[in-house]
Amino acid sequence: MNYRPGRIFLSVPHMGGHEKNYVQKALEDNWVTSTGPNLPGFEHDICQHTNARHAVALNTGTAALHLALRLLGVKAGDEVICSTFTFVASANPILYMGATPVFVESEDETWNMCPDILRDTIIARLKAGKRPTAIILVHLYGMPANLSKIMAVADEFGIPVVEDAAESLGSRYSGHQVGTLGRIGVFSFDGNKIITTSSGGALVTEDQQLAEQALFLATHARDAAPYYQHSQMGYNYRLSNISAGIGRGQIEMLEKRVKQRREIFTYYKNQLQHIEGLQFLQEPKTCFSNRWLTTVLLPESHHPEKVRLALEEENIETRPLYKPLHLQPLFAQYPYYGNNLSANLFERGLCLPSSSSLTEEELDKVVKHLKRILEYV
Numbered sequence: 001m002n003y004r005p006g007r008i009f010l011s012v013p014h015m016g017g018h019e020k021n022y023v024q025k026a027l028e029d030n031w032v033t034s035t036g037p038n039l040p041g042f043e044h045d046i047c048q049h050t051n052a053r054h055a056v057a058l059n060t061g062t063a064a065l066h067l068a069l070r071l072l073g074v075k076a077g078d079e080v081i082c083s084t085f086t087f088v089a090s091a092n093p094i095l096y097m098g099a100t101p102v103f104v105e106s107e108d109e110t111w112n113m114c115p116d117i118l119r120d121t122i123i124a125r126l127k128a129g130k131r132p133t134a135i136i137l138v139h140l141y142g143m144p145a146n147l148s149k150i151m152a153v154a155d156e157f158g159i160p161v162v163e164d165a166a167e168s169l170g171s172r173y174s175g176h177q178v179g180t181l182g183r184i185g186v187f188s189f190d191g192n193k194i195i196t197t198s199s200g201g202a203l204v205t206e207d208q209q210l211a212e213q214a215l216f217l218a219t220h221a222r223d224a225a226p227y228y229q230h231s232q233m234g235y236n237y238r239l240s241n242i243s244a245g246i247g248r249g250q251i252e253m254l255e256k257r258v259k260q261r262r263e264i265f266t267y268y269k270n271q272l273q274h275i276e277g278l279q280f281l282q283e284p285k286t287c288f289s290n291r292w293l294t295t296v297l298l299p300e301s302h303h304p305e306k307v308r309l310a311l312e313e314e315n316i317e318t319r320p321l322y323k324p325l326h327l328q329p330l331f332a333q334y335p336y337y338g339n340n341l342s343a344n345l346f347e348r349g350l351c352l353p354s355s356s357s358l359t360e361e362e363l364d365k366v367v368k369h370l371k372r373i374l375e376y377v
């Protein structure tokens with residue numbers, strides 16, 4: 001950790017105030033492990049906020065993605081399509097299943113999976129005699145992907161979509177909460193996300209059977225017998241009732257956190273957009289982004305790593321955009337379809353401090369130094 005007092009972080013937890021009431025009640029009632037009233041309570045809250053029909057609270061977003069692939073029947077040797085421009089946790093569960101990831105490039109408009117390249121990819125895989133079992137679609141940095149076109153392509157070929165909405169709780173596409181349009185949606189409540197349970201995740205779906213099966217598999221797949229009997233391999237993926245209590249307090253603040261992160265984006269944009277060559281990711285008309293992280297593309301004359309290090313000197317944390325998965329050593333051997341748009345984003349972009357708890361002074365400090373670095377260096 002590069003911790004020095006006064007540091008401005010990229011994205012930190014932001015307590016709402018009621019978390020401790022839920023946690024204290026759990027401690028008083030001795031519901032401290034993976035059963036207790038905060039779990040259905042939190043799941044109910046998730047459904048209320050997302051309009052999802054069913055939610056299952058889990059101990060990480062990665063676990064939710066892993067379960068999603070298991071529920072969709074992904075088997076060893078299968079192919080699963082995944083956005084290339086994302087965090088590694090979107091694709092690791094494909095490897096957990098012994099399946100093969102097939103990476104699809106982003107579109108310029110949202111930086112998320114390009115529907116046209118997706119269609120070409122499916123056709124190419126079908127020609128090669130491989131029928132993809134599922135599509136993992138990511139809504140990166142809070143920006144919804146082009147859901148109507150992606151779903152149309154997926155439906156054309158009858159391939160189920162898992163929405164990795166880990167970074168985009170509260171974002172909407174044509175008025176629909178992201179995570180609810182695919183067969184399964186996944187959220188993360190890791191410490192750096194828009195709300196947190198310290199560590200946690202959730203799987204949402206319209207399908208009651210899938211939801212029941214998810215809970216069953218997440219709790220060791222125990223058969224209905226008085227003794228411990230197991231017919232299927234399960235996992236230990238349930239969220240704890242303590243963590244769910246934090247989540248209940250956090251989710252009360254979700255709308256406010258979205259508003260705050262959007263205001264941070266607007267502030268950066270207003271202060272910095274005059275800098276020549278600097279670009280912000282705009283919201284297409286159909287999209288409402290939670291602006292989890294404000295991202296910028298820097299002028300060509302400035303290398304992001306130099307800017308990052310210059311801000312680091314001022315005790316300000318920024319982060320490179322994700323290095324696309326098809327360029328990761330871990331995934332180098334797997335198929336990739338596209339034009340390397342995300343490689344270009346990676347070369348040019350930076351994530352700016354975006355915590356909902358940022359003060360005006362802190363924001364001013366980031367802006368002041370960015371202006372200095374970009375305008376006069």
Ligand SMILES: *Cc1c(COP(=O)(O)O)cnc(C)c1O
Pocket residue numbers: 059060061062063086087089090138164166167187188189190199200201
């Ligand atoms: C954070 C994240 C995940 C994984 O969530 P965890 O709760 O950290 O396991 C998956 N996908 C994306 C895009 C993420 O940002």
